[in-house]
Amino acid sequence: MSRAPTTDGARLIPILGDQLSHHMTSLRAGEPSRDLVLMAEVADETTYVPHHKKKIAFIFAAMRHFAGELSAHGWRVRYVTLDAPGNTGSLAGEVVRAVQACGASGIIVTEPGEWRVLSQMRTWGEAAGVPIDILDDERFIASHARFRRWADGKKTLRMEHFYREMRRETGLLMDGAEPLGGQWNFDHENRKPAKPDLFMPEPLRFEPDVVTREVIDLVERRFGRNFGKLEPFWFAVQRRDALRQLDHFIATGLRYFGDFQDAMLKDNRFLYHSLLSMYLNVGLLDAREICARVDRAYRDGDIPLNSAEGYIRQIIGWREYVRGIYWLKMPKYVDENALGHDRPIPDFYWTGNTDMACLAAAIGQTRDEAYAHHIQRLMVTGNFALLAGVDPRDIHEWYLAVYADAFEWVELPNTLGMSQYADGGLLGSKPYAASGAYINRMSDYCRGCRYDVKQRTGDDACPFNALYWDFIARHEGTLARNPRMAQIYASWRKMPEATRLELRASAGRFLATLKPWLRSVADGPGASPSGKRPSST
Numbered sequence: 001m002s003r004a005p006t007t008d009g010a011r012l013i014p015i016l017g018d019q020l021s022h023h024m025t026s027l028r029a030g031e032p033s034r035d036l037v038l039m040a041e042v043a044d045e046t047t048y049v050p051h052h053k054k055k056i057a058f059i060f061a062a063m064r065h066f067a068g069e070l071s072a073h074g075w076r077v078r079y080v081t082l083d084a085p086g087n088t089g090s091l092a093g094e095v096v097r098a099v100q101a102c103g104a105s106g107i108i109v110t111e112p113g114e115w116r117v118l119s120q121m122r123t124w125g126e127a128a129g130v131p132i133d134i135l136d137d138e139r140f141i142a143s144h145a146r147f148r149r150w151a152d153g154k155k156t157l158r159m160e161h162f163y164r165e166m167r168r169e170t171g172l173l174m175d176g177a178e179p180l181g182g183q184w185n186f187d188h189e190n191r192k193p194a195k196p197d198l199f200m201p202e203p204l205r206f207e208p209d210v211v212t213r214e215v216i217d218l219v220e221r222r223f224g225r226n227f228g229k230l231e232p233f234w235f236a237v238q239r240r241d242a243l244r245q246l247d248h249f250i251a252t253g254l255r256y257f258g259d260f261q262d263a264m265l266k267d268n269r270f271l272y273h274s275l276l277s278m279y280l281n282v283g284l285l286d287a288r289e290i291c292a293r294v295d296r297a298y299r300d301g302d303i304p305l306n307s308a309e310g311y312i313r314q315i316i317g318w319r320e321y322v323r324g325i326y327w328l329k330m331p332k333y334v335d336e337n338a339l340g341h342d343r344p345i346p347d348f349y350w351t352g353n354t355d356m357a358c359l360a361a362a363i364g365q366t367r368d369e370a371y372a373h374h375i376q377r378l379m380v381t382g383n384f385a386l387l388a389g390v391d392p393r394d395i396h397e398w399y400l401a402v403y404a405d406a407f408e409w410v411e412l413p414n415t416l417g418m419s420q421y422a423d424g425g426l427l428g429s430k431p432y433a434a435s436g437a438y439i440n441r442m443s444d445y446c447r448g449c450r451y452d453v454k455q456r457t458g459d460d461a462c463p464f465n466a467l468y469w470d471f472i473a474r475h476e477g478t479l480a481r482n483p484r485m486a487q488i489y490a491s492w493r494k495m496p497e498a499t500r501l502e503l504r505a506s507a508g509r510f511l512a513t514l515k516p517w518l519r520s521v522a523d524g525p526g527a528s529p530s531g532k533r534p535s536s537t
């Protein structure tokens with residue numbers, strides 16, 4: 001990775017840690033022979049939440065490999081490592097330093113994925129004394145303007161309606177104007193519990209090369225007390241290897257993706273999930289290319305339609321939709337708390353020490369892999385936090401820190417909106433709240449749990465059961481008006497008074513046992529240096 005000589009008229013092209021694609025609009029607007037690319041590992045980005053060690057290692061290793069690829073493609077790259085002398089610790093500081101060092105005449109950059117970074121980026125030009133061009137991020141199918149056009153004037157913003165427009169516009173799984181198979185959505189076929197004896201593909205694991213090993217050492221040295229296991233480190237950190245995981249998923253997992261999308265198994269952390277989100281989110285893979293491959297696999301007769309449709313819906317539906325919501329609703333969105341929840345996050349989210357087998361499994365694998373699949377995030381860790389009334393800001397910061405694929409534009413609407421109902425139902429028509437029965441139906445966790453999923457009250461009862469009814473009772477004032485909750489409230493009201501009182505007392509006793517996570521520098525994992533995430537604005 002080279003240092004650039006001073007060049008008159010050169011423009012500076014900063015590439016962020018999640019912009020690792022040769023097709024970024026900023027790179028397309030520049031010229032390798034004239035302009036200078038800046039990539040910087042900076043303290044600010046590593047500490048805005050206390051990221052999982054594997055996440056930092058993944059991003060730095062992918063950044064370093066991408067810088068190498070850019071150089072091989074003829075770009076001049078100024079790469080500032082975290083330990084480099086003079087590193088200012090901030091993206092703004094590194095941009096100013098680079099402009100001064102190379103006498104750049106301007107800055108060309110692609111918009112970032114976070115409001116926090118965008119508001120800083122808008123000051124870069126003035127700080128460096130040169131004009132700045134902030135370009136759209138065209139890796140997404142729906143531009144901000146396109147999403148706003150769809151959202152304008154609508155009372156409810158349901159993903160399903162947006163998704164159908166994306167299907168029509170991309171032509172994915174379409175037969176002219178009609179959806180292939182005559183149906184837009186096959187979700188009702190996608191709720192099968194998995195059995196441990198089914199064939200399960202394992203994701204490809206990649207041996208760290210010299211560059212990645214250096215990063216691993218750096219992360220251990222600088223972030224040794226952060227949450228998570230750093231080794232074995234097996235993620236792809238180059239497009240070449242991410243493409244191999246895509247091929248592998250299409251050949252082995254995709255066929256069953258639909259059927260078992262919602263299943264959870266104690267001894268299988270990945271089931272038929274693709275493990276592509278982290279590669280996609282940093283730019284090593286492209287959403288259009290993934291969907292085109294899935295569409296082709298279906299048309300070639302290699303996979304069933306419910307899997308192809310289910311998978312494509314996650315990407316051109318959910319992924320694009322949550323990004324649209326993020327940019328439509330920020331910066332106020334992060335402060336929403338429609339249910340008024342204020343309990344601090346329980347300590348076991350950061351330690352994994354709990355007798356609840358489902359939570360211990362989801363958090364344990366999060367600690368080991370910086371990965372949990374959607375239903376673990378939504379119906380185990382998310383569901384528990386919702387039922388227990390955890391402050392959505394706390395739980396948002398946890399999700400943003402612990403997953404390798406977590407960037408605020410995608411994590412925040414999923415956590416605050418979908419999982420915690422903190423936006424009052426913008427994303428979901430009712431809260432994703434469930435008792436132990438749901439977890440028991442979709443997993444094998446309960447069999448090995450010290451709690452009894454069939455009992456509702458008492459010391460041995462599954463805590464999710466009483467917590468569920470306590471949640472329903474606490475929020476009767478707001479949620480009972482929701483027609484989709486009518487049946488649940490009818491059941492609640494039909495219960496004998498004594499049962500209702502006992503359920504609420506049981507929940508209260510359990511909640512009193514939860515220990516809050518106390519953040520301070522000395523706490524290590526889960527502690528940000530200031531003890532508080534800076535505000536997004």
Ligand code: FAD
Binds near residue numbers: 274276314375403418
């Ligand atoms: P698969 O199950 O194989 O799904 C295929 C792809 O679809 C994923 O790679 C992803 O790109 C996309 N996708 C699926 N569901 C969603 C969704 N709800 N929103 C956006 N994209 C989706 N996803 C992230 O990429 N980053 C996050 O920080 C993140 N935080 C989440 C927090 C919560 C509380 C919840 C409930 C979900 C979150 N998700 C997040 C969505 C989803 O859980 C992950 O995308 C998925 O688990 C990634 O694993 P995978 O690649 O194996 O996905």
Ligand code: DLZ
Binds near residue numbers: 041
């Ligand atoms: C997540 C992350 C981390 C840990 N470190 C860096 C970094 O040192 N330099 C960088 O350019 N980007 C990093 N990132 C990704 C940024 O946080 C991400 O680009 C913004 O959050 C915008 O999405």
Ligand code: SF4
Binds near residue numbers: 440447450453463
């Ligand atoms: Fe989780 Fe309850 Fe099942 Fe235990 S019994 S694994 S706490 S759902």
